[in-house]
């Protein structure tokens with residue numbers, strides 16, 4: 461009964477992913493989005509998207525669309541799709557709130573020139589001190605009406621000058637900050653745009669965000685945000701800061717460790733299911749240490765108290781393994797769609813494609829391997845006759861055995877030319893004359909490669925005519 465009441469009283473979970481459109485959606489951003497998504501779905505809550513585009517210098521044209529498309533490819537669709545909150549469309553709202561804080565005495569107008577601030581900063585750095593605003597305008601009481609439309613100005617928040625600010629992080633626990641070391645943060649810039657800090661907390665408040673789940677790099681900003689909530693008199697959300705993603709050598713993850721943008725992974729032939737499985741494990745793991753997980757299983761098992769504090773290692777080998785496992789599990793139709801994304805729609809219209817996908821599913825690490833892996837079905841590659849010889853055997857033996865195989869299979873009707881039938885006919889011969897001595901030259905004659913699927917699978921796909929033609933090519937070489 462008590463739990464029942466608690467559940468009714470508990471606020472519905474609302475979380476958001478709030479990327480800045482400064483380029484591609486990277487693996488780190490995708491992980492943040494995914495943990496928010498998992499948390500929302502696990503708790504029957506809402507997952508929303510907000511675009512934080514107030515830093516116009518870092519804005520990259522087309523990046524909002526790319527981010528939205530990347531999320532869609534991963535299947536992380538926000539519930540506010542269609543009316544996504546975009547900060548640059550809300551400038552008047554932020555201004556109004558900034559003025560409100562000035563009015564209340566929690567923030568102040570600052571008219572210090574850039575040159576003056578830069579000179580101060582330089583002097584502080586030289587003295588080995590962290591650069592901080594010296595507070596010239598803090599008590600000057602400059603009114604908005606004195607500057608608005610007349611002078612260049614910014615609005616700064618009045619940070620408390622002493623005491624501790626405690627952040628109770630859901631992942632990191634209690635983190636203490638010394639208020640005296642935190643700068644009087646600019647809230648409204650001279651171009652009329654809000655800074656990240658102001659817009660971020662106003663929007664989180666207006667969207668009814670209950671949990672802020674974001675990258676660790678934002679932890680030092682959190683005390684400022686807590687003070688802002690207090691100044692506005694708003695209830696603050698709970699905070700959870702996700703661990704950094706590191707390269708295997710524990711350095712910062714970068715381009716040289718492989719692809720970084722989500723779309724690069726798509727083009728390289730990774731399945732979205734595999735990417736989600738992989739990023740889901742970047743800092744979190746389920747109770748029993750299973751690694752191969754479906755989206756459904758991750759939603760069921762996800763909880764923030766199983767997220768680690770220490771850095772998560774990005775291991776491409778694990779990603780490749782997960783991808784191959786998800787490829788094995790996917791249906792031929794699903795894989796066909798993904799292959800079309802990589803090789804184009806014409807490619808998947810080829811005859812035999814379904815059979816080839818079925819056959820390759822077990823052996824592909826990435827879908828981009830598919831074409832090269834199956835090229836030999838369309839064109840027999842040229843190969844050396846020595847390749848037709850099994851281990852320490854001889855050219856003569858290969859010739860003899862291939863002739864016998866050809867004899868046997870020539871008698872099979874075209875319509876009967878199927879894997880099981882061919883196995884029945886050829887295997888007794890192979891058992892009699894040595895499996896390696898029969899099956900190896902046969903497989904090489906059909907594929908022209910030293911690695912390929914087994915000969916019966918290949919014959920089934922090639923059909924009788926092409927099979928016989930290829931065996932004859934081999935016999936010619938051996939004569």
Ligand code: GLU
Nearest residue numbers: 478479480512660674678
């Ligand atoms: N715009 C920030 C970013 O791109 C979001 C920080 C936050 O979630 O509060 O990382």
